[in-house]
Amino acid sequence: MIKKATREAYGEALAELGKLNKDIVVLDADLSGSTKTSVFKKEFPERHINVGIAEADLIGTAAGLATCGKTVFASTFAVFEAGRAYEQIRNTVAYPKLNVKIAPTHAGISVGEDGGSHQSIEDIALMRVIPGMIVLSPADAVETKKMVYAAAEYDGPVYIRMGRSGVPVLFDENYDFQIGVANTMKEGNDVTIAATGLMVAEALKAAEALKEEGISVRVINVGTIKPLDGETILKAAKETKFIVTAEEHSVIGGLGSAISEFLSEVYPTKVKKVGIYDKFGQSGTGAELLEKYELTAGKLISVIKENL
Structure with a gap:
């Protein structure tokens, strides 16, 4: 790729x-x-x-x-x-x-x-x-x-x-980005991964691997964190069992927080967050750190299996 x-x-x-x-x-x-x-x-x-x-x-x-x-x-x-x-x-x-x-x-x-x-x-x-x-x-x-x-x-x-x-590179030149609109990259009806940044590629990997096991995963690329695309998130909450958020950011105040805040008021739904849990980073290669902090397709797979 x-x-x-x-x-x-x-x-x-x-x-x-x-x-x-x-x-x-x-x-x-x-x-x-x-x-x-x-x-x-x-x-x-x-x-x-x-x-x-x-x-x-x-x-x-x-x-x-x-x-x-x-x-x-x-x-x-x-x-x-x-x-x-x-x-x-x-x-x-x-x-x-x-x-x-x-x-x-x-x-x-x-x-x-x-x-x-x-x-x-x-x-x-x-x-x-x-x-x-x-x-x-x-x-x-x-x-x-x-x-x-x-x-x-x-x-x-x-x-x-x-x-x-x-x-x-996930998109081609025909991709239409609009501020405030999340992009559903893969349909699924068991669970949703709402990801942003480099975690979108990991979400797609996880979805492909779980498909082999008969688990249907919807993948949403949340390119706009604010204003959040409530319509797309609400649809996912209603049509799948729960939502996993994925971000290369603290789970405090980031994408996971934004989605949790929104759903708690309109349609209370289980949200599991994959991100950085109240820790600072450290020195190492980018690949090593993403592995160490569990910002991987493997982590997304395990979270989904644990909660299904």
């Missing part, structure tokens, strides 16, 4: 967008080689600003440019952007509803060797709670590009969570 990092697709999408829209401006905090905003910088050096290792300035400058009619994409690593610049995101971008796209890379533990200090497992929770913030988490490179285009068209703050490692 072809693999490609979501950050690679992000850089390409920015460069394409820059040709279509002269008001696209891209900012980075001295990590353009890693975030791949360097691809845009090569094409449009006059519209790329490196603010240096100053994440609060990154967001403040982005907000200022947005007040001048620019559509701004601001990037660094997720742990620095969602964490260090949180107050600026809240007060200078979200509060006045400015047209800034907060687009970090290197989210989750698959960052690998950089270790727990650099592995953002809290960013979805932090961004979800900000009023009016759109929160997106692509499953592959194709969905990333579609999200970047959708974010550019949307007037207001958007958070796009991207990773470091190559992930399987």
Whole structure:
């Protein structure tokens, strides 16, 4: 299977967008080689600003440019952007509803060797709670590009969570992404896996393996964490026995929380969460860490079998 990092697709999408829209401006905090905003910088050096290792300035400058009619994409690593610049995101971008796209890379533990200090497992929770913030988490490179285009068209703050490692390409160019719409990738009537990010590929693997054992698994790619596609989630809750959520993020405040919160009010359903259980990451290869923290198809299979 072809693999490609979501950050690679992000850089390409920015460069394409820059040709279509002269008001696209891209900012980075001295990590353009890693975030791949360097691809845009090569094409449009006059519209790329490196603010240096100053994440609060990154967001403040982005907000200022947005007040001048620019559509701004601001990037660094997720742990620095969602964490260090949180107050600026809240007060200078979200509060006045400015047209800034907060687009970090290197989210989750698959960052690998950089270790727990650099592995953002809290960013979805932090961004979800900000009023009016759109929160997106692509499953592959194709969905990333579609999200970047959708974010550019949307007037207001958007958070796009991207990773470091190559992930399987699941979609083709005909895939239609819309903000707020979850994508049912596989039908099933025994159990539902609602997954986001790199866990979508693991969910599909688990579904294929369980099919051999006569267990029918529905797989939903929740590319938009907020606003949650309640209609698709409710349909799954009514048509399958329970829901398993899968995310490369803490189970506190992430996708699992969002789905649990929604269903508890409209249609109480058993929700089992596969994610990171109140721990920091550590150093190791991305593959080793995903195995250690049980973010795998194998874990999804065992959770489903235990609860059926």
